[in-house]
Amino acid sequence: MKTITLKDVAKKAGVGVGTASRVLNNQAHVSEDKRQRVLDAIEALNYKPDAIARSLKSKKTRNIGVILNDITNPFYSKVFRGLETEAKASDYSIVFVDLFLQDEDAIGEILSFYRSKVDGIIFIGSTVTSEILDHCQKFDMPFVYASASIDASVTSQNMIYSVDIDNEKAAYDATNALIGLGHKDIALILGPIEDKNSTYSRKIGFEKAMTEHGITIEEDWICYGDFSYDSGYSVMKEILKGDKIPTMVFAISDLMAIGATKAILESGLNVPKNVSVMGFDGIKNGEYNYPEISTVVQPRYEMGRMACEKIISLIEKKEIKEPVTILEHTLALRASVKKL
Amino acid sequence: MKTITLKDVAKKAGVGVGTASRVLNNQAHVSEDKRQRVLDAIEALNYKPDAIARSLKSKKTRNIGVILNDITNPFYSKVFRGLETEAKASDYSIVFVDLFLQDEDAIGEILSFYRSKVDGIIFIGSTVTSEILDHCQKFDMPFVYASASIDASVTSQNMIYSVDIDNEKAAYDATNALIGLGHKDIALILGPIEDKNSTYSRKIGFEKAMTEHGITIEEDWICYGDFSYDSGYSVMKEILKGDKIPTMVFAISDLMAIGATKAILESGLNVPKNVSVMGFDGIKNGEYNYPEISTVVQPRYEMGRMACEKIISLIEKKEIKEPVTILEHTLALRASVKKL
DNA sequence: CTGAAAGCGCTTACAG
DNA sequence: CTGAAAGCGCTTACAG
Numbered sequence: 004m005k006t007i008t009l010k011d012v013a014k015k016a017g018v019g020v021g022t023a024s025r026v027l028n029n030q031a032h033v034s035e036d037k038r039q040r041v042l043d044a045i046e047a048l049n050y051k052p053d054a055i056a057r058s059l060k061s062k063k064t065r066n067i068g069v070i071l072n073d074i075t076n077p078f079y080s081k082v083f084r085g086l087e088t089e090a091k092a093s094d095y096s097i098v099f100v101d102l103f104l105q106d107e108d109a110i111g112e113i114l115s116f117y118r119s120k121v122d123g124i125i126f127i128g129s130t131v132t133s134e135i136l137d138h139c140q141k142f143d144m145p146f147v148y149a150s151a152s153i154d155a156s157v158t159s160q161n162m163i164y165s166v167d168i169d170n171e172k173a174a175y176d177a178t179n180a181l182i183g184l185g186h187k188d189i190a191l192i193l194g195p196i197e198d199k200n201s202t203y204s205r206k207i208g209f210e211k212a213m214t215e216h217g218i219t220i221e222e223d224w225i226c227y228g229d230f231s232y233d234s235g236y237s238v239m240k241e242i243l244k245g246d247k248i249p250t251m252v253f254a255i256s257d258l259m260a261i262g263a264t265k266a267i268l269e270s271g272l273n274v275p276k277n278v279s280v281m282g283f284d285g286i287k288n289g290e291y292n293y294p295e296i297s298t299v300v301q302p303r304y305e306m307g308r309m310a311c312e313k314i315i316s317l318i319e320k321k322e323i324k325e326p327v328t329i330l331e332h333t334l335a336l337r338a339s340v341k342k343l
Numbered sequence: 344m345k346t347i348t349l350k351d352v353a354k355k356a357g358v359g360v361g362t363a364s365r366v367l368n369n370q371a372h373v374s375e376d377k378r379q380r381v382l383d384a385i386e387a388l389n390y391k392p393d394a395i396a397r398s399l400k401s402k403k404t405r406n407i408g409v410i411l412n413d414i415t416n417p418f419y420s421k422v423f424r425g426l427e428t429e430a431k432a433s434d435y436s437i438v439f440v441d442l443f444l445q446d447e448d449a450i451g452e453i454l455s456f457y458r459s460k461v462d463g464i465i466f467i468g469s470t471v472t473s474e475i476l477d478h479c480q481k482f483d484m485p486f487v488y489a490s491a492s493i494d495a496s497v498t499s500q501n502m503i504y505s506v507d508i509d510n511e512k513a514a515y516d517a518t519n520a521l522i523g524l525g526h527k528d529i530a531l532i533l534g535p536i537e538d539k540n541s542t543y544s545r546k547i548g549f550e551k552a553m554t555e556h557g558i559t560i561e562e563d564w565i566c567y568g569d570f571s572y573d574s575g576y577s578v579m580k581e582i583l584k585g586d587k588i589p590t591m592v593f594a595i596s597d598l599m600a601i602g603a604t605k606a607i608l609e610s611g612l613n614v615p616k617n618v619s620v621m622g623f624d625g626i627k628n629g630e631y632n633y634p635e636i637s638t639v640v641q642p643r644y645e646m647g648r649m650a651c652e653k654i655i656s657l658i659e660k661k662e663i664k665e666p667v668t669i670l671e672h673t674l675a676l677r678a679s680v681k682k683l
Numbered sequence: 684c685t686g687a688a689a690g691c692g693c694t695t696a697c698a699g
Numbered sequence: 700c701t702g703a704a705a706g707c708g709c710t711t712a713c714a715g
């Protein structure tokens with residue numbers, strides 16, 4: 004099947020190809036008569052513009068690159084959904100790369116690769132290093148971070164556009180709520196100790212709430228996992244070996260909370276009768292658990308949507324009101340948590 | 344920053360741009376001397392070919408379109424991961440569209456849109472209609488289905504490339520295993536009654552195994568859900584209202600199995616002591632459950648990988664040994680199932 | 684308002 | 700083996 008081009012349309016409409024292009028792009032300065040003839044020809048020929056040819060001249064691809072940490076992680080997949088929906092609504096396509104198990108070096112590779120394929124990039128859940136920033140700047144490629152960590156190498160000189168929640172405040176609020184329920188013996192399961200973003204901020208928030216209530220923090224109960232189900236399970240096993248058992252376990256990911264719950268149940272104890280469990284993120288998995296896991300809900304869909312809105316503004320050089328957007332979190336207290 | 348083009352490379356190397364292009368594309372008929380000079384120039388200038396310009400002439404985008412049913416569904420996200428990894432290895436990018444909540448009509452729209460942006464399309468988990476097939480054929484766009492349903496409108500005249508498991512046999516094997524454990528009172532939770540693919544085939548497989556063992560199938564225990572957690576939960580609630588309780592519930596998705604488990608536990612019964620539960624798919628959620636859900640494991644990663652391999656063969660017009668690939672399933676009997 | 688022409692950065696016959 | 704040239708399908712100044 005021969006592809007029909009703008010030239011065919013122009014010929015059929017009896018106008019120049021430039022005029023046809025103007026109609027196609029909804030530009031002014033075309034007489035109503037010709038505009039209609041072109042529109043009719045487009046209709047009659049069932050003409051579809053060639054995105055590639057358009058891009059070559061305009062230097063715009065209408066593609067947004069998404070670099071994501073792990074698409075099988077339910078937290079990210081929902082962020083991704085928000086982002087994809089927003090992109091589609093604005094007529095952008097998503098070009099996707101999963102970073103899973105790739106070393107950070109790969110990012111440079113990916114960026115070069117992306118250069119001519121996308122107009123901007125959204126990073127989700129990865130770590131922002133100054134190296135990546137330099138790369139993007141060199142290629143003059145706008146970028147936005149969602150739920151991302153900022154590496155220490157990044158100075159405030161760099162303009163960063165991002166969307167996230169206030170992690171410290173979220174952990175602070177959650178801890179206060181748990182304390183309000185009468186809990187004092189609270190274990191905390193964090194992410195990796197070297198994680199300077201959520202692990203760090205949430206730890207601060209937790210400590211702040213505990214300290215404000217004059218509760219002594221049991222150092223043995225500050226544990227480090229890696230956000231995964233398995234790490235929650237094994238860290239909890241360790242905690243259960245101690246002389247004293249906490250009445251509450253606060254894990255900073257739902258998956259770890261679910262793993263911890265399993266470890267508790269396996270040991271013959273009950274959740275929440277003997278030990279309450281609180282998670283973080285608000286993924287479906289927690290609701291599917293029995294008992295349902297309490298959590299700090301992050302607006303994941305909205306996070307993706309906002310990130311996309313932001314990158315489009317950047318691409319189209321629209322004004323951006325706030326470079327850094329902080330979204331609201333909410334607490335969901337469910338069956339896994341008991342009032343003492 | 345001025346973009347450097349092949350012309351710049353050619354000039355620096357002192358050759359024609361055609362020769363530079365030949366080197367770039369690793370074509371023969373270039374003297375070793377010039378080849379080296381071009382390579383050096385590319386290196387020195389840190390030249391990166393422009394994907395868009397390449398596509399315009401070659402009519403190849405090195406993009407694969409992926410149309411997926413629901414990226415937040417853990418079953419699909421793992422298929423997607425397999426596919427993405429394979430694509431990356433072969434230097435293809437993924438252009439992604441989520442069909443979630445969009446009507447089937449949208450597919451036509453998406454296809455036109457895709458036409459010039461991708462070289463081929465992989466459909467995951469959607470329903471193949473003859474309309475979609477016609478669309479693809481009209482655009483001369485190769486396509487592959489993974490874990491997809493074939494609509495009745497599709498005749499055998501259409502050449503279909505697909506990857507899936509043998510759903511009937513999988514359900515048959517699973518049912519046999521459950522019967523082997525001593526179960527006779529087995530309830531079956533299916534997908535939507537109008538689903539002509541997995542719901543239909545798995546029902547057949549189940550019935551075949553039951554019949555072969557001379558076990559009467561309790562019609563009230565053949566139930567229809569929609570693969571979701573919620574539907575498993577509510578269908579199970581209904582079953583539990585009956586006079587007789589099955590000793591085994593076989594749900595054809597892990598999410599439904601998890602939902603059913605919750606309903607059973609809430610009713611005061613134990614899994615697996617009073618009722619055993621078997622799922623289907625092999626997603627992580629089942630392993631995270633307490634008790635761990637037994638399941639029929641589908642090779643999801645491999646499914647995505649093979650689908651990608653297939654579409655690339657189609658795009659590059661390599662020979663395809665088998666248009667329809669049937670992957671092996673495996674049974675995973677875990678804590679949720681008890682021997683009677 | 685509008686047509687002819689140049690050009691986006693490549694690839695690919697076409698001569699030599 | 701290799702360079703000059705045409706052309707992929709658009710967009711965009713440039714004249715008029």
